[in-house]
Amino acid sequence: MADVSVQDNVEDDEEDGAGAVLTFTVAVEETGQRFDSWLTARAGTHSRSRYKALIKQGAVRVGGRTIVEPNYRVNEGDVVEVDEPAPVDANPQPEDIPLTVVFEDDDLIVIDKPAGLVVHPGPGNWTGTLVNALLHHCGDTLSGIGGVKRPGIVHRIDKDTSGLLVVAKTDAAHRGLSAQFADHGRTNALERAYMALVWGAPPSRRGTIDAPLARSLANRLKIAVVRSKESRGGKEAITHWEMKTRFGALDTDAIASLVECRLETGRTHQIRVHMAHIGHPLIGDADYGAHFKTKAQKLPEHAREVVGRFHRQALHAVLLAFEHPTTGEILRFESALPEDFAELVAAFGEI
Structure with a gap:
């Protein structure tokens, strides 16, 4: 994600649903529908993009056979099983992850991020992120403008890109920094x-x-x-x-x-x-x-x-x-x- 993205341009991640195997049977009038669209209408727990991702991850089976193509067309009588991901805590938890702090005061903190560290939680990376590390380091002083999953995050760099980024510790600092990035x-x-x-x-x-x-x-x-x-x-x-x-x-x-x-x-x-x-x-x-x-x-x-x-x-x-x-x-x-x-x-x- 430039390899930097202003936070306002970042789409919200879907939360994982309840951990279970859900089973559906394709009705005659549903024959020929696109797999991800059909699953969204039948299950209704997540967005189509989330079901598309689950299909690609191999979490959906038709007649016991894993289908990884979201554009697969369903047929009457198909028995579809969906592995719903286990629930996760919507609020990131503090984790003692080492940080290289370049600068810090009451308003903001500048981090030299190592390659491999994801900036904020999302599907596939609910823990072990920079946000988890910042919550441990800063406590409850991070700005809340970015929401519970992205407290203080003004901009971000890709997981496998290393280097500098700034995080807001107050709402006023967040607004000021966001204006500069915008x-x-x-x-x-x-x-x-x-x-x-x-x-x-x-x-x-x-x-x-x-x-x-x-x-x-x-x-x-x-x-x-x-x-x-x-x-x-x-x-x-x-x-x-x-x-x-x-x-x-x-x-x-x-x-x-x-x-x-x-x-x-x-x-x-x-x-x-x-x-x-x-x-x-x-x-x-x-x-x-x-x-x-x-x-x-x-x-x-x-x-x-x-x-x-x-x-x-x-x-x-x-x-x-x-x-x-x-x-x-x-x-x-x-x-x-x-x-x-x-x-x-x-x-x-x-x-």
Whole structure:
């Protein structure tokens, strides 16, 4: 999820229902209906998107056979079994998870998030999130504007992206920070910069990608570039990039390059999708750069081995600056590349 998303743009997650196996039989008049739509109408506990996810997760069976295609067409007499997830506590609980705190006062806290840490609870990640850690660290001082599942969360970065983010501890701070993120830094002090290691190298030293983004039609969990903001609910997305280092040569092209990306907007997966859109996906990005895996086979042995064990997108939120919502002071924070990312860059530097 840009790899940063303003909280107001984040859809609410569905709560899991009661733990049970529900059984239904398809009536004659229901024959031919799409599976997820039929299940939503018959069961009625969750939204269609939630039932679609349950189908894809293998939690639904027809005649004892697991069906994972939401567009499967039901037939008269089909006996359908649904594994309803066990209930979860709607309120996240404090958990003693170590945090790297860069800055903290009575209004806000700046965290250097490690890769692998989900920002807030949701399906598949009800515990072990940054929110759970913040509840333990901050107690009941977090802003309530984000709701019980996202207390204090003004913006977020992807689970497998590392780096800086700010969390509000008061409602006033939350409103002030949200206003800065909503303005995208165009008239205020907000700055967000990321380091990305990408396959190949852009043809120039710097550039801007202005390409609207929307949910992919092929996979609703992914994001895609669309023709215009009027297409499929597309949202404006602008990324400014600058190439910092080129690495080696593969045939006549650079093998990889280290690129700084600055966000003018904050859309889900923005940097990852934009860099892939111009032909330079992030190394390690299984969603948007999987077709570049063959390049790794042509690397020298050590670099190939390091890339092989790097199981996330090579993206790190290296800079975050904003105006303190209470004092008006301009706060600016920088984060060094984490160990796994630094090792990856060093391996390409040896080529």
